[in-house]
Amino acid sequence: MKKYIQPLLPVLTLYIVLLGAGLSIPGLWQPIAFIMFYVVLGQALNMFLGMTGYVDFGYVAFLGLGAYGMALAFSLFTDDGLGSGIIVVGFLMAVIFSILLSMAVGAIALRLRGAYFAIATIGVSEGFKYLIEGARLWGGSEGIIISSQLRDSFGSEMANYLSTFASDILIFAIGILAAILTVYTLHTRAGYALMALREDEDAAKVMGVNVTKYKVMAFGMSAVFAGLIGASAWTLKLTYVFPEDVFNIIYTVEAIVIVMLGGAGTLAGPVVGGLIYGILRYYLATVLPGFQLLVVAPLLVLIVTVFPDGVVGYIKRKLKGSRFSKYVI
Amino acid sequence: MLEAENLETGYGPMQILWGITIKAEKQSITTIIGPNGAGKTTILRAIMGMIQPWNGKITYDGDDVTMLPPHKKVERGLSMVLEGRHLFGGMTVKENLILGAYTKQARERLDDSLEIVYTLFPILKERSTQKAGTLSGGQQQMLAIARALMTRPKLIMLDEPSQGLAPIVVEQVMDTLKKLREELEITILLVEQNVLVSYHTADYTYIIENGQVVKEGEPSECIDIQEIRKAYLGV
Numbered sequence: 001m002k003k004y005i006q007p008l009l010p011v012l013t014l015y016i017v018l019l020g021a022g023l024s025i026p027g028l029w030q031p032i033a034f035i036m037f038y039v040v041l042g043q044a045l046n047m048f049l050g051m052t053g054y055v056d057f058g059y060v061a062f063l064g065l066g067a068y069g070m071a072l073a074f075s076l077f078t079d080d081g082l083g084s085g086i087i088v089v090g091f092l093m094a095v096i097f098s099i100l101l102s103m104a105v106g107a108i109a110l111r112l113r114g115a116y117f118a119i120a121t122i123g124v125s126e127g128f129k130y131l132i133e134g135a136r137l138w139g140g141s142e143g144i145i146i147s148s149q150l151r152d153s154f155g156s157e158m159a160n161y162l163s164t165f166a167s168d169i170l171i172f173a174i175g176i177l178a179a180i181l182t183v184y185t186l187h188t189r190a191g192y193a194l195m196a197l198r199e200d201e202d203a204a205k206v207m208g209v210n211v212t213k214y215k216v217m218a219f220g221m222s223a224v225f226a227g228l229i230g231a232s233a234w235t236l237k238l239t240y241v242f243p244e245d246v247f248n249i250i251y252t253v254e255a256i257v258i259v260m261l262g263g264a265g266t267l268a269g270p271v272v273g274g275l276i277y278g279i280l281r282y283y284l285a286t287v288l289p290g291f292q293l294l295v296v297a298p299l300l301v302l303i304v305t306v307f308p309d310g311v312v313g314y315i316k317r318k319l320k321g322s323r324f325s326k327y328v329i
Numbered sequence: 330m331l332e333a334e335n336l337e338t339g340y341g342p343m344q345i346l347w348g349i350t351i352k353a354e355k356q357s358i359t360t361i362i363g364p365n366g367a368g369k370t371t372i373l374r375a376i377m378g379m380i381q382p383w384n385g386k387i388t389y390d391g392d393d394v395t396m397l398p399p400h401k402k403v404e405r406g407l408s409m410v411l412e413g414r415h416l417f418g419g420m421t422v423k424e425n426l427i428l429g430a431y432t433k434q435a436r437e438r439l440d441d442s443l444e445i446v447y448t449l450f451p452i453l454k455e456r457s458t459q460k461a462g463t464l465s466g467g468q469q470q471m472l473a474i475a476r477a478l479m480t481r482p483k484l485i486m487l488d489e490p491s492q493g494l495a496p497i498v499v500e501q502v503m504d505t506l507k508k509l510r511e512e513l514e515i516t517i518l519l520v521e522q523n524v525l526v527s528y529h530t531a532d533y534t535y536i537i538e539n540g541q542v543v544k545e546g547e548p549s550e551c552i553d554i555q556e557i558r559k560a561y562l563g564v
Binding site for chain 1: 377379398399400403404408409410411415416417419420428429431432435476477479480
């Protein structure tokens with residue numbers, strides 16, 4: 001048990017500090033919710049990119065489908081008298097959508113390796129955007145707006161609370177869940193298998209690792225978390241879903257930067273990466289409006305030159321052998 | 330122990346193996362030799378299940394294992410040392426070995442296996458905390474073999490273990506293989522480009538050209554040492 005708790009301590013402490021600061025300091029809730037989105041996004045992608053070393057350029061499609069899952073739940077079932085259960089249905093649909101997509105993409109693209117996988121996945125999110133817009137699926141380019149359904153289901157006060165506060169709390173919850181699952185995975189045979197397959201897939205095979213199984217598992221898990229994030233950080237929070245927003249490739253790129261910046265395959269990595277990136281992005285938007293996205297390019301250059309293993313990878317190496325090493329994995 | 334019958338396979342539309350039949354007898358050293366591009370590595374990859382055979386049959390220990398994925402074959406006691414070693418360079422020698430004992434039955438016998446490989450390769454014990462990537466070529470090859478041993482195999486396939494090694498180190502590697510056969514009763518299937526090494530180590534040899542077996546037999550029968558001297562040394 002101790003080996004699970006120790007590395008979780010710094011991460012959970014950070015969450016509590018962020019939560020406490022957001023709740024007690026006026027005006028800080030919005031920026032913290034903004035930053036937490038990036039932290040959790042990094043954690044979700046890390047489950048796949050960090051664990052397997054495969055880069056999915058269509059990753060945002062899982063968030064997008066999660067967002068649509070939640071939105072469709074509201075637009076289809078609001079009149080069925082589910083009450084607050086509709087949110088559960090929404091999350092369920094988000095999860096099912098992202099699992100289905102991960103299986104479809106995985107069955108084809110996970111047979112490819114390295115750069116070929118990355119290239120094959122680029123089309124996924126763009127494809128969905130144009131499919132929804134072109135085929136006028138799910139409202140087409142007009143998207144789905146659920147603010148009136150939210151009011152009908154919960155009353156306007158509760159609906160307001162849901163989108164301005166509860167959806168952010170859900171993001172915290174998803175982050176905690178992701179952290180626990182990551183620690184657990186890292187300490188099981190699955191963790192060893194993933195480590196071996198990330199380092200050298202052929203070597204892993206001849207050691208007896210069922211590489212297909214673990215790749216599919218990591219991909220599915222990562223997709224589910226992305227779906228949950230899309231459902232709460234986008235649909236519940238913003239109360240609308242537009243295809244060009246939720247399938248925007250920039251989120252994929254940001255997620256990759258966060259994972260690499262923090263340290264791929266580590267527990268604390270995406271948390272630290274998301275924190276740094278989120279803070280930079282938020283405050284650059286106020287200091288240098290319009291230029292905030294430019295931060296991605298120099299950051300990437302910085303990562304590959306100075307911190308090839310990410311910030312946490314660097315710290316981990318420095319702590320190796322010391323008594324703090326158990327806290328940073 | 331292991332038999333491949335009429336094995337045919339390739340990559341994409343390109344066929345590489347055209348009906349290969351080879352056999353590795355229990356506790357023997359069998360070598361496959363042949364020029365670049367003959368399909369030697371492909372034979373091992375097909376036997377291991379890393380690429381799927383198109384045709385033919387692979388039997389191991391009396392069972393048909395033609396379509397088994399690699400991890401199932403490892404569970405049955407088949408192991409492979411890949412060409413170019415494929416070590417986890419950033420990890421220590423010991424970490425490499427521990428990861429090698431990944432399967433359930435291997436994990437249960439981890440301590441025992443470690444002792445076996447450390448006795449076999451004392452240098453690895455000395456260097457156990459050193460990063461695998463910083464070992465010399467010969468030591469890396471030893472580690473690759475040791476890592477394969479951690480799966481507790483009954484049969485090891487090695488893909489050009491002499492590649493890039495000095496002649497004296499090649500000799501050490503070959504002596505190790507003989508030791509594996511004698512002391513651990515392991516069957517060895519060896520792919521080599523180094524014909525002379527093969528000549529001195531093997532119990533049985535297959536010569537492959539263009540995806541077919543062109544000659545087979547005990548090395549003294551099928552390798553014409555004079556011809557090789559002429560071809561390699563010009564004398």
